Amino acid sequence: MRKEILEEYIDACELVKETEEDIKYLKKKKQASVLGEGTVNQISNGNKYIGAAGAEDMQDKDWQLHLEEKLLVERKKNAEHVKLKAEEFLNTVPARMQRIIRFKVFQRLTWEAVAVKMGRGATGESVKKEYFRFLNEN
Numbered sequence: 001m002r003k004e005i006l007e008e009y010i011d012a013c014e015l016v017k018e019t020e021e022d023i024k025y026l027k028k029k030k031q032a033s034v035l036g037e038g039t040v041n042q043i044s045n046g047n048k049y050i051g052a053a054g055a056e057d058m059q060d061k062d063w064q065l066h067l068e069e070k071l072l073v074e075r076k077k078n079a080e081h082v083k084l085k086a087e088e089f090l091n092t093v094p095a096r097m098q099r100i101i102r103f104k105v106f107q108r109l110t111w112e113a114v115a116v117k118m119g120r121g122a123t124g125e126s127v128k129k130e131y132f133r134f135l136n137e138n
Helices: 002-034 052-090 095-106 111-118 124-136
Strands: 040-042 048-050
Touching: 002 052, 002 095, 002 124, 052 095, 095 111, 095 124, 111 124
Parallel strands: none
Antiparallel strands: 040 048
């Protein structure tokens, strides 16, 4: 269970970032839609209006974009929930292991860099073994 929680954390962090980018893109699409994409006709005096068919198309498009945004927001919320579960789990483990997990999983440091941060003569290999021993405990 421990390993799965930590692996889910990594994926959840990435999913939050990706979903935030998707939401930004979608908002730009919505703004472009509002600014006049659709069927536009011109009257002889130069004024523009949207024909009935164009208005329906814009409503359908707006509704679809609204639903997409709602799904993306829900996806982000779920990914943030997974991140919180991993962080709650982290609070239940010994302090030394919390530091190792934070450095290796959350900050994505190499084993050698983790060892340097841990200090006290730790090596990359010793910290790696300690981490995997911890994960394999029942």
